[in-house]
Amino acid sequence: MRKQALSDEILLKIEKPARYIGNEVNSVVKDLSKIDVRFAMCFPDVYEIGMSHLGIQILYDMFNRWEDVYCERVYSPWTDLDKIMREQNIPLFALESQDAIKDFDFLGVTIQYEMCYTNILQILELGQIPMESKDRTWEHPIVIGGGPCAYNPEPLADFFDLFYMGEGETMYRSLIDLYKEHKAKNSTREEFLREAGKLPGIYAPSMYEVVYKEDGTIAEFKPKYEDVPATVKKQIVMDLTDTCYPENPVVPFIKATQDRVVLEIQRGCIRGCRFCQAGMIYRPVRERDVEMLKDKAYKMLRNTGHEEISLSSLSSSDYSQLGELVNFLIDEFKGKGVNVSLPSLRIDAFSLDVMSKVQDVRKSSLTFAPEAGSQRMRDVINKGLTEDVIIKGAGLAFEAGWNRVKLYFMLGLPTETEEDIKGIAYLSEKIAERYYEIPKTERNGKVQIVASSSFFVPKPFTPFQWASMNTKEEFLQKAHVVNDTVKEQLNRKSIKYNYHEADVTVLEGVLARGDRRVGKVILNAYRKGCLYDAWSESFHNDLWMEAFEEEGIDIMFYTKRERDMDEILPWDFIDVGVSKEFFKREWQRAKDEVVTPNCRMACQGCGAAAFGGGVCFEAKN
Amino acid sequence: MKLRIKFTKSGVMVFIGHLDMMRYFQKAMRRADIDIAYSQGFNPHQIMSFALPLGVGVYSDGEYLDIEANSITSSEDMCKRLNEVMVDGVTIESVKLLADNAKNAMSLVAAADYIVSFREGHAPESFSMKKFLEFCEQDSILVTKQTKKNTREIDLKSYMYEVREDKDGIYMKIGAGSANNIKPDLIFQAYEEYTGISMDEFALKVKRLDLYADLGEEDTHKFVSLEALGEDFYE
Ligand code: SF4
Numbered sequence: 105m106r107k108q109a110l111s112d113e114i115l116l117k118i119e120k121p122a123r124y125i126g127n128e129v130n131s132v133v134k135d136l137s138k139i140d141v142r143f144a145m146c147f148p149d150v151y152e153i154g155m156s157h158l159g160i161q162i163l164y165d166m167f168n169r170w171e172d173v174y175c176e177r178v179y180s181p182w183t184d185l186d187k188i189m190r191e192q193n194i195p196l197f198a199l200e201s202q203d204a205i206k207d208f209d210f211l212g213v214t215i216q217y218e219m220c221y222t223n224i225l226q227i228l229e230l231g232q233i234p235m236e237s238k239d240r241t242w243e244h245p246i247v248i249g250g251g252p253c254a255y256n257p258e259p260l261a262d263f264f265d266l267f268y269m270g271e272g273e274t275m276y277r278s279l280i281d282l283y284k285e286h287k288a289k290n291s292t293r294e295e296f297l298r299e300a301g302k303l304p305g306i307y308a309p310s311m312y313e314v315v316y317k318e319d320g321t322i323a324e325f326k327p328k329y330e331d332v333p334a335t336v337k338k339q340i341v342m343d344l345t346d347t348c349y350p351e352n353p354v355v356p357f358i359k360a361t362q363d364r365v366v367l368e369i370q371r372g373c374i375r376g377c378r379f380c381q382a383g384m385i386y387r388p389v390r391e392r393d394v395e396m397l398k399d400k401a402y403k404m405l406r407n408t409g410h411e412e413i414s415l416s417s418l419s420s421s422d423y424s425q426l427g428e429l430v431n432f433l434i435d436e437f438k439g440k441g442v443n444v445s446l447p448s449l450r451i452d453a454f455s456l457d458v459m460s461k462v463q464d465v466r467k468s469s470l471t472f473a474p475e476a477g478s479q480r481m482r483d484v485i486n487k488g489l490t491e492d493v494i495i496k497g498a499g500l501a502f503e504a505g506w507n508r509v510k511l512y513f514m515l516g517l518p519t520e521t522e523e524d525i526k527g528i529a530y531l532s533e534k535i536a537e538r539y540y541e542i543p544k545t546e547r548n549g550k551v552q553i554v555a556s557s558s559f560f561v562p563k564p565f566t567p568f569q570w571a572s573m574n575t576k577e578e579f580l581q582k583a584h585v586v587n588d589t590v591k592e593q594l595n596r597k598s599i600k601y602n603y604h605e606a607d608v609t610v611l612e613g614v615l616a617r618g619d620r621r622v623g624k625v626i627l628n629a630y631r632k633g634c635l636y637d638a639w640s641e642s643f644h645n646d647l648w649m650e651a652f653e654e655e656g657i658d659i660m661f662y663t664k665r666e667r668d669m670d671e672i673l674p675w676d677f678i679d680v681g682v683s684k685e686f687f688k689r690e691w692q693r694a695k696d697e698v699v700t701p702n703c704r705m706a707c708q709g710c711g712a713a714a715f716g717g718g719v720c721f722e723a724k725n
Numbered sequence: 726m727k728l729r730i731k732f733t734k735s736g737v738m739v740f741i742g743h744l745d746m747m748r749y750f751q752k753a754m755r756r757a758d759i760d761i762a763y764s765q766g767f768n769p770h771q772i773m774s775f776a777l778p779l780g781v782g783v784y785s786d787g788e789y790l791d792i793e794a795n796s797i798t799s800s801e802d803m804c805k806r807l808n809e810v811m812v813d814g815v816t817i818e819s820v821k822l823l824a825d826n827a828k829n830a831m832s833l834v835a836a837a838d839y840i841v842s843f844r845e846g847h848a849p850e851s852f853s854m855k856k857f858l859e860f861c862e863q864d865s866i867l868v869t870k871q872t873k874k875n876t877r878e879i880d881l882k883s884y885m886y887e888v889r890e891d892k893d894g895i896y897m898k899i900g901a902g903s904a905n906n907i908k909p910d911l912i913f914q915a916y917e918e919y920t921g922i923s924m925d926e927f928a929l930k931v932k933r934l935d936l937y938a939d940l941g942e943e944d945t946h947k948f949v950s951l952e953a954l955g956e957d958f959y960e
Binding site: 106112116128406 | 748768771
C-alpha cells in the first residue's frame with residue numbers, strides 16, 4: 105500500500121482529493137535507499153494550475169533521469185485543506201512519496217507571477233520550514249526560486265536561500281554536485297550558499313548587501329565578500345533540440361488547465377515589444393528542430409493518452425518550420441480523435457486555413473492582440489501590427505465564416521493620450537464595420553466582439569522599466585473612457601468591453617519593481633491572511649493596504665515614480681544578456697514613436713548575440 | 726464489436742470520482758492502443774459507457790465499462806495491454822466479447838453485492854451484528870428516499886435480496902441500477918433510526934463486489950454477473 109499523508113476522513117471531507125494523492129500516470133516512483141538528493145519541485149498555486157506548467161514537467165523529467173536524485177511535486181493546498189493542516193499540524197508533503205517536504209534536500213519554487221508570493225509563504229509555513237532564510241539550518245531544505253519573477257528576486261530575497269537565473273536545464277547538475285560535496289565534507293550551510301553563489305546563474309541573496317540613499321533609491325548593491333560575483337549571469341540552453349524534453353509527462357486525474365500534450369517549439373521572441381518582459385529575458389530566439397518535435401509529439405500522445413496537442417511559444421507564427429509541423433500534426437493525428445490546438449498564431453491566410461481544419465469555425469472565436477488602440481500607441485510599444493493588417497486579417501476570417509473575435513489591449517501605457525485610449529473603441533468598431541461589409545446573405549448572423557483591456561505594469565528588463573505606472577484611479581478612469589466611447593458607437597451592441605481589476609494591478613506593479621524592503625510587506629500581508637491573491641475571490645486589497653501602511657512602505661515610490669536613467673535598479677546586478685544600453689535606446693525610441701525592426705529583419709545589437717547562437721547567427725549558418 | 730471490461734478500484738483511487746474515472750479510461754484506451762470506435766462529428770468521442778457510477782470513497786472488485794471496438798485481438802492480450810497502462814489501485818480483471826445485439830451494462834444493472842465494515846476507530850460502540858441482522862429480517866423497512874426532484878417512500882426490504890454476516894463485515898446483495906438503486910448507506914441510515922444509535926459520516930467502509938443483471942421472469946430473480954454475459958475471445 106502506498107503511503108497516504110492525509111487520512112481517509114480528510115480526503116473525503118475536502119474538495120478534489122485528487123489534488124493531494126499523487127499516483128498519477130507517469131508520476132515517478134523511486135527507491136529511496138538509492139537516492140542521494142531529494143528535490144521537491146513546487147508551483148505555488150493550486151494543483152490544476154501548477155500541473156499545467158510545462159517548465160516543471162521538463163525539470164521533473166530531467167531530475168528524475170539522474171539516478172541519485174528524486175524529484176517530487178508539491179502544490180499549494182487549497183484553503184479547505186490549508187485550514188485542516190493548520191488545525192491538525194500536518195506538515196506539507198510531496199505528492200509522490202507523501203513524505204514531508206521539510207525533510208527534503210531542496211525545495212525548488214517556480215515563480216511565474218507576482219500574485220503568488222503569499223502562496224510561497226504558505227508552502228513554507230505549512231511545510232514547517234522557517235519562512236526566512238536566516239532562520240534555516242542544515243535541518244531544512246535549501247529553498248531555491250526560479251522562473252520569470254526571479255529576474256527581480258529582491259522582494260523575495262528574505263525568503264529564499266538561492267535563486268536560479270535562467271533555464272533550469274543548464275546549472276542544476278553542478279548545483280546538486282556541489283551540494284553533495286559540501287554535505288560530505290560537513291561544511292556549514294552558509295559555506296555552501298556562498299560557493300553556490302559562485303556558480304554561473306546562481307544568486308545567493310544573503311551574500312549581498314544593499315545601501316539606500318536618503319530619497320529611498322539604492323546607493324549601493326554589493327557582495328559581502330570578495331569572492332562572490334557582483335553580477336549574476338542568466339544561463340540558457342543553446343541547443344534546444346539536443347536536450348532533455350519529457351516523453352512521459354504526468355497525467356492528472358482531474359482536469360488541469362492544460363489537459364493536453366504541449367510541444368514547446370521555440371524559446372524567445374524576435375519581436376521586441378517594449379512592454380514584454382518574456383520577449384527580452386528569453387533572448388535570443390532558439391528553435392527546436394521540427395523532426396524532434398514530430399518524434400516527441402508521437403511519443404507524448406502515446407504515453408499520456410491525451411486527446412489534444414498544443415504548440416507553445418511566445419509567437420508561434422515566427423517558428424520557421426510552422427507549416428510543416430502543423431500540417432504533420434493535422435495529417436497524422438486528426439483522424440485519430442486527437443485535437444490540434446494552435447494558440448498564439450498571427451491571423452493571416454495560412455493560420456486561418458489550418459484553423460479551419462482543426463476547429464469548428466462557427467463555434468470558435470479568433471483572437472487578436474493589438475495591445476493598443478491607436479497606431480501611435482502601437483508604435484510606442486513596438487507592436488509591429490498596423491491597423492490595415494488587423495482589418496485585413498479580420499476580413500479574411502469573417503469571409504471564412506468566423507463571427508466571434510476577441511481583442512486584447514492594455515491601458516496605462518507610457519505616453520498614452522485620450523485619443524490612444526479611445527482608439528480601443530474605434531478599432532473595435534472598425535472591425536465590426538468590416539464584418540457588415542459582407543453581404544447579408546453570406547454572413548453568419550451577427551458579429552460578436554469582446555474587447556478586453558488589462559492595465560499596464562512596467563516590468564524589469566524591458567525598455568519601460570523606468571516608466572511611471574498609473575494609479576488605480578487613472579486606470580479606472582481610462583477604462584470608463586473606453587466604455588463610454590464604445591457605448592456611443594454605431595455597433596455598440598456587437599462589442600462587449602471588459603477590463604481587468606485595477607487593485608491587483610497596482611500591487612503587481614509594486615512587487616514587480618520592488619526592492620528588498622518590500623519583503624516585509626509580503627510577510628505582513630500573509631500574516632493577515634492574504635493567500636491566493638491571483639484569485640479575485642480571495643484577493644483582499646484592504647489587508648494589503650494595511651500591510652503597506654504598517655510597514656511604512658510607500659506604494660507610489662514603486663509605481664508612479666518615473667526612475668532616473670542612472671538610478672541603480674534593484675535588478676541591475678543581473679545580466680540577462682540584453683544590455684542596459686539597449687533598453688535605454690529603446691526607451692528613447694519609444695518616446696520618439698519609432699518602431700524597431702525585429703531580429704530577423706535587422707539585428708539591433710541588443711547584446712544577446714553573446715550567447716553564441718539562436719536567431720543572432722541564423723543568416724551566417 | 727462490443728466489449729465489456731471488468732476492473733477493480735482500491736487504494737487511493739477510491740478518491741477519484743466517476744467523471745474523472747471516465748477521463749482516466751479514455752486516456753488509458755489510447756495508451757494501450759485499443760482500437761476503440763469514435764462517434765461521428767467535429768469532435769468525435771470514444772464509444773464507451775460505464776455500468777454504474779461508484780461513489781467517492783467506495784472500493785470495488787467489480788466495476789464495468791462497455792466499449793465499441795473496430796478490431797480486437799484476444800481477451801488475454803487486451804487485458805494485458807490495459808493492465809500495462811493502469812495506475813496502482815486499478816486492475817483490469819477481464820475483457821469479454823458481447824453479442825452484437827447485447828444491451829449495455831448500464832441498462833442491465835439490477836443488483837450489486839457489497840461488503841460493508843466500519844473504518845478503523847469509527848465503529849459505533851453500541852453496534853451489534855445480531856441486532857443489525859434482526860433489523861434486516863423485518864417484513865418491511867420503509868424509508869423516504871430523496872431524489873433530485875422529490876422525495877418518495879420506498880420499502881427497502883423489497884430490494885434487499887440477501888444480507889448476512891461475513892468474515893470481512895456485512896455482506897449484502899441489494900438493488901442497483903437506474904430503477905432501484907439503493908446504497909448500503911441508505912440501509913444503515915434506516916438502521917440508525919431503528920436503533921437510535923448514531924454513526925459519524927465516515928464510519929462505513931463500503932466495497933462493491935460485483936454487479937448483476939436480472940434474467941428472471943416477473944417475480945422471480947435470476948441474478949447473473951455482468952461479466953458472465955460476455956465470452957472470452959481468442960486470436
Ligand atoms: S543580438 Fe540581434 S538578433 Fe540577437 S536577440 Fe539581440 S537584436 Fe535579436
